[in-house]
Amino acid sequence: MVNMSNLVDRIERHIKKILQDTPQGYVVIQRSGLASQFECAPSQINYVLGTRFTVEQGYLVESRRGGGGYLRIVKLGIETPDYLDDFIAQLDAGEMTQNAAEGLIKRLAEEGLLSKREAMLVRTVVDRETLSLQVPERDRLRARLMAAVLRTLAREDF
Amino acid sequence: MVNMSNLVDRIERHIKKILQDTPQGYVVIQRSGLASQFECAPSQINYVLGTRFTVEQGYLVESRRGGGGYLRIVKLGIETPDYLDDFIAQLDAGEMTQNAAEGLIKRLAEEGLLSKREAMLVRTVVDRETLSLQVPERDRLRARLMAAVLRTLAREDF
DNA sequence: GATATTAAGGTCAGAGAAGGTCAGGGTGGT
DNA sequence: ACCACCCTGACCTTCTCTGACCTTAATATC
Numbered sequence: 001m002v003n004m005s006n007l008v009d010r011i012e013r014h015i016k017k018i019l020q021d022t023p024q025g026y027v028v029i030q031r032s033g034l035a036s037q038f039e040c041a042p043s044q045i046n047y048v049l050g051t052r053f054t055v056e057q058g059y060l061v062e063s064r065r066g067g068g069g070y071l072r073i074v075k076l077g078i079e080t081p082d083y084l085d086d087f088i089a090q091l092d093a094g095e096m097t098q099n100a101a102e103g104l105i106k107r108l109a110e111e112g113l114l115s116k117r118e119a120m121l122v123r124t125v126v127d128r129e130t131l132s133l134q135v136p137e138r139d140r141l142r143a144r145l146m147a148a149v150l151r152t153l154a155r156e157d158f
Numbered sequence: 159m160v161n162m163s164n165l166v167d168r169i170e171r172h173i174k175k176i177l178q179d180t181p182q183g184y185v186v187i188q189r190s191g192l193a194s195q196f197e198c199a200p201s202q203i204n205y206v207l208g209t210r211f212t213v214e215q216g217y218l219v220e221s222r223r224g225g226g227g228y229l230r231i232v233k234l235g236i237e238t239p240d241y242l243d244d245f246i247a248q249l250d251a252g253e254m255t256q257n258a259a260e261g262l263i264k265r266l267a268e269e270g271l272l273s274k275r276e277a278m279l280v281r282t283v284v285d286r287e288t289l290s291l292q293v294p295e296r297d298r299l300r301a302r303l304m305a306a307v308l309r310t311l312a313r314e315d316f
Numbered sequence: 317g318a319t320a321t322t323a324a325g326g327t328c329a330g331a332g333a334a335g336g337t338c339a340g341g342g343t344g345g346t
Numbered sequence: 347a348c349c350a351c352c353c354t355g356a357c358c359t360t361c362t363c364t365g366a367c368c369t370t371a372a373t374a375t376c
Contacts, residue, residue, distance in 0.1 A: 006226030006333095008362065031325060041364045046326065051361085066371025069324035118276055121310050125283055130306040131299070141289070141299075148288040152279050166352065189335055199354045204336065209351090224361025227334035321374070326367105333362075343352075 007040055012052040014038075019075050026074040031063075034071075049073070056103035058111070078111055084154060091147035095139035101126045101146055113153055122149055165198055170210045172196075177233050184232040189221075192229075207231070214243055218313060234313055242312065249305035253297035259284045259304055271311055280307055 005013075011034070018027050035042040053059035053073060060074040096104075102123065109119040124130060126142045133141060169192070176185050193200040211217035211231055218232040254262075260281065267277040282288060284300045291299060 006362070009226065032323090042325075043327080043365080044363060047363070063325060064371075065323090065325040065369065067323045068372065069370085071325080118279060120313070121276060121279065121307060122283075124306040124310045125303055127306070130302055132302065133299075141291075144288055144290065145283055148282045148285070149279060152282045155278075164352070190333090200335075201337080201355080202353060205353070221335060222361080223333085223335045223359070225333045225363075227361075229335080317376100319374100319376080322372085324369105324371075326369070328367090329365095331362100331364080334360085336359075337357085339354105339356095341352105341354085343350100345350090346348090 007038060007044060008048050008051065011038055011040075011045065011048045015048070015053070015073060019073065025077070026072055028070050028072045030069070031071055045071070054100070054103050056100050056107065058107040078113070084150065088147045088150050088154075091143045091150070094143050095136070096143040096146055097139055098126065098128055098142065101142055104146060108153070122146075165196060165202060166206050166209065169196055169198075169203065169206045173206070173211070173231060177231065183235075184230055186228050186230050188227070189229055203229070213309070213312075232313075236312070242308065246305045246308050249301045249308070252301050253294070254301040254304055255297055256284065256286050256300065259300055262304060266311070280304075 015027065015029075019025075031042050031045045034045050038044075049061050049071070053061055055076075058076045060076055062072040062074070064070055105114065105119050105122050105126075108114040109116065114122065126145050128138065131138050131141055173185065177183075189200050189203045192203050196202075207219050207229070211219055213234075216234045216236075218234060220230040220232070222228055263272065263277050263280050263284075266272040267274065272280065284303050286296065289296050289299055
């Protein structure tokens, strides 16, 4: 139990914390500042953003380089209906990795669209092991399954 | 019988001990830590988990690799009855038509094992349209999906 | 106004830190 | 002697973290 929490988790928690404490729904910070606060390489911040603040998980990261550069991390709200339709259509036509699906499920759970139990159900259903197909097919099927889940959640009649 | 203190037995007892002493019903440990505690090869831990902490025996093991990796051993609340294990095994090896799946889902819902919403989710997920594969594969996949659902319902740790 | 400097952030390969798998040898009981 | 169980070591996969190098923007200098 040495590493009760590694860097990536601590930084993730920190960002989510200030994101919660802020009313606007976004944070603006400096990469270098955050890095020195956690005494790590600046690129570690990019790693955190790339793995924990993805679009699937409901975040948007904007940035600016150069003098006065910054990172702006936005927490996206529950999808607007039209955005959702587009997203479902994309899924139906495309693929989704297990990681991406897990991010999305996590987000749906966080936003209260899926209960813990429901999230668990969906998670096992789209699991690699369960699907047991080879890769292009598996990711396509997973995408369709997630699309079906979203479509069901979008129904309001039960 | 002589050797009641095999490594495997000692490690098993140790894990069960801390599992009992903990109120949450699960333990989080590091494989490497446990291995050095018992002065054995790390893979021995996997052997213990694979032989003594299986789903049939009422345990669930989740893990994470990489830096900050861990093992999470969960004691399931209710041991799954044998007939359910058999049924799940059959499903995993066999096929299930959409009709059969709908019948099963309906029954699960009637017995209160699935909420209305959950039933709806599962129903869309195993739907012909969603799966969109040709028939022998589709029915096999549906069987695996239903097996995954049943296995999740048997968990009581969330 | 053009150019140089400085101050950001971005990318990617590779090292490091876990856990997973499997073949194969050991051991004890019958 | 055989069989089932135990245990290890070599090799694999996944996740994390850093450092070297690159791009972009603001500002200072000429």
